[in-house]
Amino acid sequence: MEKIRCAIIGPGNIGTDLLYKLLRSDILEPVWMVGIEPGSEGLARAAKLGIKTTSEGVDGLVPHVIADGVQIAFDATSAYVHAENSRKLNELGVLVIDLTPAAIGPLCVPPVNLKELAGRQTMNVNMVTCAGQATIPMVAAVSSVQEVAYAEIIATVASKSIGMGTRKNIDEFTRTTSAAVARVGGAAKGKAIVIVNPAEPPLMMRDTVYCETVDEPDQAAITAAVHKMIAAVQEYVPGYTLKNGPTFEGRQVSIFLEVEGLGDFLPKYAGNLDIMTAAAARTAEMFARDMLAGRFKLEPMKEHA
């Protein structure tokens, strides 16, 4: 079967975990891994797996995009450099899947709004944050039943599972997640809290979702919607589980989740990375199917003044 060729920018934990997932895809084929440090472990690992590598950043990839038929690029670097990376690749007609919290393109949480994005001919899609991927499906489940006035999420990740990028940009991480909880989850107002826990052995990613409904919550309908959404996320993140709840107290709905990773590159506690890379791969696969079916034609983008 014909595959869509991809590049990954950023050979760190996320980029490497994503590479493992793409290697299993029946519709995506990773061909380039892009880094900025010549001696980096991530680049060496990719090269060993038969992937072309450059340590000259996106500029090192650009001359090969057309010849190697790269149509989708994943950016797993940082919010600060994403816009520039995206511009260079969009100019060559490459669709960019953004795994940083830069959020310059439409936000995507696959079971919630991937289908809506299909018809939009967008050239940049943002994967929100790991906390957003883990919690927004639950907010969306509740808001599919009735109006949600306020949604709050608390994401706890193991210290070992988050890299320097997230630590240095924790403000963008918190903000992007808060905004997406409202915009994609469908709550009138959203708030995100992020906790980094250093326990040894590392804790699994835990996520708590609180929703305040406008009217009395319809307990049976919300419970059913939550379970249905859990199953939808499990299609691409098998370790996504409901630990407790939903519980109801007045207008407050509480949902307690755990996310166990597949253990592709990082250990299983790093469910936060797994849900991010799995969501990105799933998003790319949908676009790839549309490309192969001729429903989505990539166009080189001119820079807008």
Add this chain to the structure above:
Amino acid sequence: MMSLEDKVRGRKVKLHDMCLRDGMHSMRHQISVEQMINIASGLDDAGVPLIQVTHGDGLGGSSLSYGRSLHSDAEYITAVAKNVRKAKISVLHVPGIGTLDELRMAADCGASCVHVAAHCTEADVTEQHIGLGRELGLDTVGFLMMAHMTPPEAFLVQALLMEGYGAQTIYCVDSAGYMLPDEVTTRITGLRAALKPETGIGFHAHHNLGMGVANSLAAVAAGANRIDGSAAGLGAGAGNTPLELMVAVGDRLGIDTGVDLFKLMDVAEDRVLPIMPKPPRADRDSITLGFAGVYSTFLYKAKEAERKYGLSARDILLELGRKRMIGGQEDMIEDTALSMVKARELAASEA
């Protein structure tokens, strides 16, 4: 050998009152603006140089997880800042909970000092916030919480990171009220040796094992020049170091705090005590916090879960300690209680 008194006599120590921030926890974040003004103006008049005013969990802490505050941080800070003459207003800011916009807001409202807080092993999430504190010209403090959870050498590495980001004072924070004086001495001595001479050192205690004053004295003896406490001890768990006790002891030992003891006693007695539903006390659950090294703020939700599910708050707190839960993980209290209920039901069905 030098006595404690030899080490502390004549030392200048800046006291920092916490009752309008840490005390917000014990008041479930329901202190009114009028109460804040009344207490803060009293503290100001008594010569307390720094008063912290924020939701218990810092800027942006008002939430379902931590409890909503009666008023916004902006309202509280503005009102208090307008009603003190000499005292500086500080805020707590926890990256991951509050955003940079909220710190800018606090500075606009009149705050001039910020405690940027992180768990004792995660200092590298504070770079943006410490950076902004300095940029805004705030007296910027790195606040390393749950300090007992990491070995002293590792603790120093984190302190140096914060100093490198621009923090002007580094705190050892005993969030669980777990430490004993020797542990405090080790950590503060380490900080004094490792940090630049111009970098200040602070200590923040919880009185869960009744060690607030003793630990604070140990900190001063080892080189700390800022001590947190709160009038009448109003703070999470069994409260913070009762500030009027600290001043009384300090006066006898010749520590120079610049605070008027009798005026401060009166603020504690006449203004703070009357607003408390119950004075903080080392009850069995607060002692459990200190004994097992659990975050002091977990007390309230654990007690709630006790009422709701018929579990023992002490058992819940011990379980949270076993799971190595840290500050901010209040959501895990309900989750842990629900799991304990499930286990209880399972055991009953098997019996």
